[in-house]
Amino acid sequence: MRVHVTDLRPGDHIQQDAFNSNGVHVLRKGTILRMEDISKLLQHGIDYIDISPRQLAESIELLSDISESFRQVQPQFNLAFDGCRSMFEEAAMTGKFNESVVDDTFHPLVDSLSEQKDVVSLLLLFNGKDDYTYRHSIQVGMLSYYIAEWMGYSEQEAYDIGKAGFLHDIGKCRIPREILDKPGKLTPDEYEQVKLHTIYGYEMIYESTQDKITATVALQHHERGDGSGYPKAIGEDQIHPYAQICAVADVYSAMTTNRVYQSKQQLLTVLRELYGLSFGKLNGKATHAFIRQMLPYFIGKKVVLTTGESGIIVANNQSDYFRPLVQAGERFIDLSKEPDTEIQEILL
Structure with missing residues (x-):
């Protein structure tokens, strides 16, 4: 059957x-399409393709397989959550x-991630509204691990970087809960107290593990690379490469996760903001590796637009990667050409 x-x-x-x-040869006959293959066809400007007739049972089985693969990660995520809280x-x-x-709870999660390349779906699945600090720590660990892999670090190095991300906020346990959970804006004094979690974290990790890199x-x-960060306002050449990777994961997770005082922002919007931060504040190589690997997994995701329409992301836009082509019913919406229309929410 021939389909668009x-x-x-x-x-x-x-x-x-x-x-x-x-x-140019794009895909072989007999290929079982993945989301990234569909993206490749779109990027090469191919309009129609011949596929084998679909069977209803196959479609149901595919959806079942996707759901099952994520169900397999859930126990490891729960284990990491409990370990983090402990x-x-x-x-x-x-x-x-x-x-x-740390190793007993984070290592099984990393092992389960080796089969899960769709990081966008993982973030959507594991982004609950409760216990922000623990969920954030797990997300930063996961994302740091993925970014390190995408940058070409060895498996052991990627694990070490992920583990450092998992522990990066441990110092927050010394910050009063009434400050961490405050629904309104922090006072200058409260903000100064929150900033101390970086120093507390260093002390706790080094005291517990003697691992100076993870503590750092x-x-x-x-x-931040331009010297605008804390606690020491150092420049990029003084920031450890592992910390630069963790910073990208930390910013992305913080901006896309529900918090007491801030609603989560839409995943693609935050990618665009990260891109802007990559020119001076966040490490460019780590940020661009993250963006490059994340973008293909938005294709096929359901979205709700600010117009009230529901649709599916069908292609990344070469002129603006963060404003994709969306199909809503019979209509194709090029968000790069409709500046007044935004993606309000991305769904599984």
């Missing part, structure tokens, strides 16, 4: 080799935490 590329679904089988208008509570009482708890990540994850 925007009507393709993951799991479709293509019946012929796919070539673009210049004769570490925070122990550190609050004693000033230290049991190092073995906690100390420096709010430092």
Whole structure:
């Protein structure tokens, strides 16, 4: 059956080799399409493709497989959540935490992530409204691990960077809950107290593990390349590379997660803001690696537009990566050409 590329679904089988208008071979006959393959066809300007007839059972099975793959991650996420809470509570009482708890809870999560490349779906699935500090720590650990992998770090280095991200906010256990959970704007004095979590984190991690690099990540994850960060206002050449990766993950997670005093922002909007921050404040290589790898996984996601319409992201826009092409019913909406229309929410 011949279908338009925007009507393709993951799991479709293509019946012929796919070539673009210049004769470049794009996909082989028999390819079982993934979301990134559909994106590739769109980017090459291919309009129609021949696929094997779809069976209802196959479509249901595909959806079931996707759901099952994420269900397999859930126990490891819950384990990491419980471990994170346990570490925070122990550190609050004693000033230290049991190092073995970190590996016992974070390592199984990392192992389960090796089969989960759709980071956008992971963020949507595990972005609850409760216990922000623990969810944020897990997200920063996950994202730091992914970014390190995408930048070409070894598996062990990526794990170490992810673990540093997992621990980066441990110092917040010494900040009064009434400040962390305050629904309104912090006073200057309260903000100064919050900033101390970087120093507390360094002290707790080093005291507990003797790992100076991981401790340094906690100390420096709010430092910025232009010297505008804290606690020491140092420049990019003095910020540890692991801390620079963690900073990207930290900003993205913080801006896309529900907090007491701030509603989460839309995932693509935050990517655009990260891109702007990559010129001076956040490390450019880490930020661009993150954006480059994340963008393909927005294709196929359901969205709600500010017009009230519901649709599906069908292609990234080459002229503006953060304003994609959306199909809403029979209408195709190029958000780069409709500045008054925004994505209000991204759904699974």
